[in-house]
Amino acid sequence: MTTPPSPTVAPANGRLGVLTVGLGAVASTLIAGVELVKRGVSLPVGSLTQMGNIRLGKRTDKRSPLIKDFVPIATLDDIVFGAWDPFPDDAYVAATRAGVLEGGKHIEAISEALRDVRPMPAAFDREYVKRIDADNTMHTINKRDMLNAIRVDINRFREDKQVDRVVMLWAASTEIFIEPGPAHMSLDAFEAAIDANDHTIAPSMLYAYAAILEGVPFANGAPNLTVDIPALRDLAVEKKVPISGKDFKTGQTLIKTVIGPMLRARMLGLSGWYSTNILGNRDGEVLDDPDNFKTKEESKLGVLEHILDPVTFPDLYGDVYHKVRINYYPPRGDNKEGWDNIDLFGWLGYPMQLKIDFLCRDSILAAPLALDLVLFSDLAQRAGLSGIQEWLSFYYKAPMVAPGLHAEHDLFVQQSKLENTLRWMMGEDQITHLGREYYDEI
Numbered sequence: 216m217t218t219p220p221s222p223t224v225a226p227a228n229g230r231l232g233v234l235t236v237g238l239g240a241v242a243s244t245l246i247a248g249v250e251l252v253k254r255g256v257s258l259p260v261g262s263l264t265q266m267g268n269i270r271l272g273k274r275t276d277k278r279s280p281l282i283k284d285f286v287p288i289a290t291l292d293d294i295v296f297g298a299w300d301p302f303p304d305d306a307y308v309a310a311t312r313a314g315v316l317e318g319g320k321h322i323e324a325i326s327e328a329l330r331d332v333r334p335m336p337a338a339f340d341r342e343y344v345k346r347i348d349a350d351n352t353m354h355t356i357n358k359r360d361m362l363n364a365i366r367v368d369i370n371r372f373r374e375d376k377q378v379d380r381v382v383m384l385w386a387a388s389t390e391i392f393i394e395p396g397p398a399h400m401s402l403d404a405f406e407a408a409i410d411a412n413d414h415t416i417a418p419s420m421l422y423a424y425a426a427i428l429e430g431v432p433f434a435n436g437a438p439n440l441t442v443d444i445p446a447l448r449d450l451a452v453e454k455k456v457p458i459s460g461k462d463f464k465t466g467q468t469l470i471k472t473v474i475g476p477m478l479r480a481r482m483l484g485l486s487g488w489y490s491t492n493i494l495g496n497r498d499g500e501v502l503d504d505p506d507n508f509k510t511k512e513e514s515k516l517g518v519l520e521h522i523l524d525p526v527t528f529p530d531l532y533g534d535v536y537h538k539v540r541i542n543y544y545p546p547r548g549d550n551k552e553g554w555d556n557i558d559l560f561g562w563l564g565y566p567m568q569l570k571i572d573f574l575c576r577d578s579i580l581a582a583p584l585a586l587d588l589v590l591f592s593d594l595a596q597r598a599g600l601s602g603i604q605e606w607l608s609f610y611y612k613a614p615m616v617a618p619g620l621h622a623e624h625d626l627f628v629q630q631s632k633l634e635n636t637l638r639w640m641m642g643e644d645q646i647t648h649l650g651r652e653y654y655d656e657i
């Protein structure tokens with residue numbers, strides 16, 4: 216297989232507008248974090264674009280620049296935020312409410328910048344998120360009207376904030392489970408379904424459609440179907456717009472996609488994997504509704520099946536009991552606890568157990584992913600890439616891939632894919648780790 220020619224990447228001139236759908240815990244932690252990093256108050260820990268480096272050439276070349284020095288990504292100083300949310304809270308109130316960041320240290324210091332981000336009325340329909348009851352909405356659930364209003368908002372934001380490029384990120388609540396159906400299969404069917412107010416057209420699809428029509432890259436941080444439907448995937452290619460999703464891979468699934476490949480790499484068997492979570496933020500409250508949890512459950516359950524490949528290895532993985540639970544437990548707020556009990560077996564079938572208890576912080580893990588996705592989606596557009604950006608699978612629980620392909624879930628395969636894409640974009644050699652050159656030359 217030959218590598219296609221590297222693209223020409225346009226420079227990141229001018230300002231980058233970032234529109235978040237949802238101004239809740241993740242979005243407010245992202246916005247506050249960018250402001251704090253810009254001022255030198257905190258470090259962008261967890262962000263590959265800000266802290267990571269990339270090896271180029273041979274190991275002996277000792278060339279490992281920072282990613283942000285290697286590829287022309289936008290600087291944090293050039294980012295301007297905007298948002299939609301059915302709650303009228305500005306980013307200052309949203310960050311305070313979310314309870315993720317320490318007020319005195321991390322909110323008050325940047326209060327002016329946070330006050331500046333006031334949510335536009337949302338394209339919101341309670342049918343898709345029953346647990347949210349708020350009034351800063353477009354006051355219509357007519358789908359055509361919502362679509363048109365989102366497009367107007369994008370263009371007004373462009374003009375008001377004088378931004379040169381825009382990226383849209385879904386950081387809003389997880390919508391109810393929707394299976395791909397006839398309305399999603401072609402643009403004509405999708406258009407007709409909008410006019411018919413078909414219930415399989417969720418608000419998130421209208422945001423994504425509006426983004427693509429306006430030439431705005433779209434990244435989906437939640438497990439909703441949203442942009443992962445033929446009609447929008449095809450349109451994104453036609454309009455030369457990068458799209459990616461679904462569902463930030465932050466806590467338990469991040470761990471699953473590291474431990475799972477380890478078991479498979481060593482041919483260790485698995486009989487059961489029980490995952491449970493307690494969390495008490497608004498996301499947890501939304502996911503307490505069975506219809507919304509179903510969307511998240513599908514996203515979380517998929518990974519093991521693909522990593523372990525029970526069809527090829529029935530003796531090792533043919534009878535795995537995999538269970539995922541999320542329990543809403545208000546006292547914990549955003550500080551989620553995720554337990555994993557893993558029943559594995561080794562040589563001659565002898566059983567063993569592995570227990571993991573991750574006392575994590577949901578939005579602290581998600582914010583750097585959101586930042587990277589925004590910056591890389593913008594980079595992809597300037598590199599002329601369009602449609603599904605599979606190289607961003609690294610960030611997602613349920614990565615979008617071309618029809619007929621299975622997704623790569625192994626975190627380190629995803630990392631290699633991401634790094635090789637950056638090398639390819641910049642005309643550098645791919646790194647295959649074959650390494651014969653170090654020995655053949657001797």
Ligand SMILES: NC(=O)c1ccc[n+]([C@@H]2O[C@H](COP(=O)([O-])OP(=O)(O)OC[C@H]3O[C@@H](n4cnc5c(N)ncnc54)[C@H](O)[C@@H]3O)[C@@H](O)[C@H]2O)c1
Pocket residue numbers: 236237238239240241242299300301302313337338339340344347349385386387388389390418419436437438462463464465466496497498501576577578580581
């Ligand atoms: N570690 C993580 O935090 C993590 C990991 C993976 C996925 N996610 C997903 O990211 C999303 C955001 O998480 P969060 O903790 O910030 O949740 P949150 O509840 O704090 O914020 C979501 C916001 O979206 C708003 N919203 C709902 N529907 C909307 C619509 N149609 N338009 C505009 N705004 C809308 C809500 O009012 C709310 O303020 C959730 O879907 C969550 O499942 C989070």
